[in-house]
Amino acid sequence: MTALVDEELLERAPHDTNLPRVTPHSTAEITSHLRTPHTLWCPGCSNGIVTRALIDAVLTLDLDLDRTCLIAGIGCAGRITAYINWSTVHTAHGRALTVATGAKAADPGLNVIVVMGDGDCVAIGGNHLIHAARRNIDVTAIVFNNSIYGMTGGQMSPTTFEGDLSTTSAYGNVEQAFDICELARAAGATYVARGTSYNYLRLSQLIAGGIAHKGFSFIEAMVACPTYYGRQNGFSDPAEMLKVQKARAVPVAEFDRDGPRLRDRYPVGVLHHAERVEYTAAYADVVRRAGERSRG
Amino acid sequence: MPQPRRLVEGNEAVAEGAIAAGARFFAGYPITPSTEIAEVLSRRLPQVGGHFMQMEDEIASIGAVIGASLAGAKALTATSGPGFSLMQESIGYASMAQVPCVIVDVMRGGPSTGLPTEPSQGDVMQARWGTHGEHSIIALVPSSVAECFTLTVEAFNLSEAYRTPVIVLSDATIGHMREAVALPLPEELRVAARGEPDVAPEDYDEVMSTVDNIMPRPALGSRYAVHVTGLVYDRRRGGVPATGTPAVADGLGRYLREKIYHHQDAICRVEELEMEDAEVAILAYGSVARSAKAAMKWARRQGVKVGLVRPITLWPFPTEAVEHMGDQVRTIIVPEMNLRQIAWEVQAAVAGRAKVVDHGRVDGKLIRPEEIAALIRDEFHYHHFEEMA
Numbered sequence: 001m002t003a004l005v006d007e008e009l010l011e012r013a014p015h016d017t018n019l020p021r022v023t024p025h026s027t028a029e030i031t032s033h034l035r036t037p038h039t040l041w042c043p044g045c046s047n048g049i050v051t052r053a054l055i056d057a058v059l060t061l062d063l064d065l066d067r068t069c070l071i072a073g074i075g076c077a078g079r080i081t082a083y084i085n086w087s088t089v090h091t092a093h094g095r096a097l098t099v100a101t102g103a104k105a106a107d108p109g110l111n112v113i114v115v116m117g118d119g120d121c122v123a124i125g126g127n128h129l130i131h132a133a134r135r136n137i138d139v140t141a142i143v144f145n146n147s148i149y150g151m152t153g154g155q156m157s158p159t160t161f162e163g164d165l166s167t168t169s170a171y172g173n174v175e176q177a178f179d180i181c182e183l184a185r186a187a188g189a190t191y192v193a194r195g196t197s198y199n200y201l202r203l204s205q206l207i208a209g210g211i212a213h214k215g216f217s218f219i220e221a222m223v224a225c226p227t228y229y230g231r232q233n234g235f236s237d238p239a240e241m242l243k244v245q246k247a248r249a250v251p252v253a254e255f256d257r258d259g260p261r262l263r264d265r266y267p268v269g270v271l272h273h274a275e276r277v278e279y280t281a282a283y284a285d286v287v288r289r290a291g292e293r294s295r296g
Numbered sequence: 297m298p299q300p301r302r303l304v305e306g307n308e309a310v311a312e313g314a315i316a317a318g319a320r321f322f323a324g325y326p327i328t329p330s331t332e333i334a335e336v337l338s339r340r341l342p343q344v345g346g347h348f349m350q351m352e353d354e355i356a357s358i359g360a361v362i363g364a365s366l367a368g369a370k371a372l373t374a375t376s377g378p379g380f381s382l383m384q385e386s387i388g389y390a391s392m393a394q395v396p397c398v399i400v401d402v403m404r405g406g407p408s409t410g411l412p413t414e415p416s417q418g419d420v421m422q423a424r425w426g427t428h429g430e431h432s433i434i435a436l437v438p439s440s441v442a443e444c445f446t447l448t449v450e451a452f453n454l455s456e457a458y459r460t461p462v463i464v465l466s467d468a469t470i471g472h473m474r475e476a477v478a479l480p481l482p483e484e485l486r487v488a489a490r491g492e493p494d495v496a497p498e499d500y501d502e503v504m505s506t507v508d509n510i511m512p513r514p515a516l517g518s519r520y521a522v523h524v525t526g527l528v529y530d531r532r533r534g535g536v537p538a539t540g541t542p543a544v545a546d547g548l549g550r551y552l553r554e555k556i557y558h559h560q561d562a563i564c565r566v567e568e569l570e571m572e573d574a575e576v577a578i579l580a581y582g583s584v585a586r587s588a589k590a591a592m593k594w595a596r597r598q599g600v601k602v603g604l605v606r607p608i609t610l611w612p613f614p615t616e617a618v619e620h621m622g623d624q625v626r627t628i629i630v631p632e633m634n635l636r637q638i639a640w641e642v643q644a645a646v647a648g649r650a651k652v653v654d655h656g657r658v659d660g661k662l663i664r665p666e667e668i669a670a671l672i673r674d675e676f677h678y679h680h681f682e683e684m685a
Contacts, residue, residue: 009349028446034535035523035534036536048534065521066517066518066519067517069516069517072525074526081525082521082523082525082536082537085521086521087520087521087522087523088522088523088524089363089366089524089525090524090525090526090527090537091359091362091389091518091525091526092359092385092386092389092524092526094353095356095359095386095389098351098355098356098357098359098360098361098363099359099360099362099363099366100356100363101349101351101356101359101360101363102321102323102349102359102360102361102362102363102364102365102366102371103363103364103366103367103516104363104367105321105347105349105360106320106321106347106363106364106365106367106368106369106371107362107367107368107369107515107516109517110367110516110517127352127353128352128356128359129354130352131351131356145388148622158459190390204643283342283347286342287342287347288344288347290339290342291341291342291343292347293343294343
């Protein structure tokens with residue numbers, strides 16, 4: 001497992017965020033949390049790496065798995081709900097955060113983790129993302145960003161960079177890509193982080209940090225889709241795509257925050273961390289005040 | 297000691313009915329003419345330890361309702377036509393994934409923004425077939441303020457019993473009307489509880505549910521690990537997706553229909569008035585049934601034999617009761633605030649054994665008793681009628 005960790009990058013990462021220290025678990029331990037050894041993810045897809053990073057994070061934090069649920073949308077990433085054997089909900093496309101919001105509001109003691117794809121999260125589900133962030137509801141949202149619609153066969157998404165090729169941008173994408181982390185931060189998320197599937201241990205730490213944070217946590221996991229993004233954009237080899245992540249990921253402390261998010265470099269690490277009253281805690285106070293008023 | 301009678305608005309009665317039914321979660325988006333339901337519940341739910349949320353849109357509202365229901369809370373949303381349309385995808389999800397919840401549609405004139413403040417019954421087919429794909433649904437139609445309360449309670453009971461979304465089809469007239477009613481006391485109500493399945497977590501399997509014994513799904517966060525999906529799933533294997541197995545898809549599709557239609561007799565309720573000797577019948581539902589009742593009473597005073605059949609359950613359609621009408625009467629008058637949506641169903645059920653006279657309005661105005669009276673006169677052209685008072 002340690003072979004996956006870029007020690008150099010980890011060394012350069014800021015240490016002031018107090019992220020939980022993730023100890024990688026054995027493959028046998030990890031797979032005991034899976035329903036099936038088979039997935040429909042393509043060879044070379046990074047989704048399995050993020051799935052493992054998530055399981056490692058949850059096991060590290062020693063969450064009560066009976067009180068933990070994983071809620072996802074539709075797309076390649078959403079399939080995670082069929083693979084992990086905790087309580088899982090595979091919702092409609094784009095709606096994972098709405099279902100998660102209802103579940104958390106109805107049972108604030110639940111640990112609610114949401115997995116979305118980039119199209120799921122910022123195209124069809126973009127409105128729900130900004131409002132979940134605004135409410136600061138204690139949900140951990142992880143976006144598997146592969147910059148393409150994989151499940152439907154390689155169409156451009158809101159995170160496809162300008163100029164990139166896809167089956168619906170045959171002459172090059174003319175739209176600007178969303179910086180999802182900036183969007184989440186501006187909308188009110190109180191924990192925002194970006195990691196790569198290249199840097200496994202750091203990604204798992206960033207996820208663990210999000211789960212441990214009280215409030216709306218947002219983690220963008222940069223993942224490689226060799227089948228649909230890679231083949232159309234000059235990457236033939238999944239390992240090469242991971243190396244590209246390494247080259248482009250710049251620790252946040254070194255990144256010029258005022259610069260635009262570019263295809264050739266983006267900040268990684270904890271990009272934003274703030275303390276603000278969490279939604280269900282605030283509503284518990286509403287229940288208390290309403291009870292007092294109705295008793296007169 | 298019954299509750300004192302007081303003036304209650306239809307939308308308020310829906311909200312109080314939901315609380316009486318044990319609903320502890322509401323998510324919605326403001327829309328005329330349903331907004332009072334949200335306003336009342338925003339005050340009332342936290343008083344009983346429940347949770348009210350105003351969401352960013354109706355899509356989020358139904359999503360949050362599904363999430364809350366999965367977490368074990370009885371949950372509802374309320375909306376009107378445009379919002380009801382936005383909810384359709386997730387109503388299908390709730391149907392497929394068997395998530396109990398209640399959707400109140402206070403109907404207004406449409407399509408589109410239409411007539412936001414005027415009543416309509418234009419959503420009755422949307423309630424049945426608005427979401428895509430083969431599915432079943434239960435829809436109840438109140439025609440009084442008292443029924444806004446009792447049918448909301450009933451909607452929750454049915455949604456729990458059959459693990460299905462249930463739609464309450466109110467309209468702008470019923471929702472905004474005030475009547476003096478004594479709302480039932482808690483001990484006068486039958487309220488279905490959300491239980492846990494009667495098996496240990498390791499033994500729990502969806503396939504244990506049959507059309508005769510629909511087991512509750514354990515809540516998220518309980519001792520049971522559940523998987524919920526909108527994909528076709530294999531009920532025998534923890535509900536994991538099984539899209540590549542036609543026999544599993546067929547079995548699930550037929551189960552989802554049969555778990556409702558097998559119980560059609562128990563679910564379908566109609567009110568029949570003066571049908572014993574009727575030669576002509578009116579079939580009317582919701583607010584229009586009130587005008588129909590007035591017209592029927594007038595006709596009886598005029599000495600002609602007119603009866604009224606009022607579906608309380610609109611979906612599943614009370615086919616048996618309407619089939620029976622075909623043997624009882626020569627003409628069935630179907631007034632509705634749409635153009636033939638239910639008249640077609642009536643025509644299909646009576647299969648030519650009785651004449652079906654439809655009368656529709658889509659101008660946002662109520663169907664008045666006089667309009668129905670005129671149709672009755674046409675059916676008794678040998679009879680001398682006094683003018684309607």
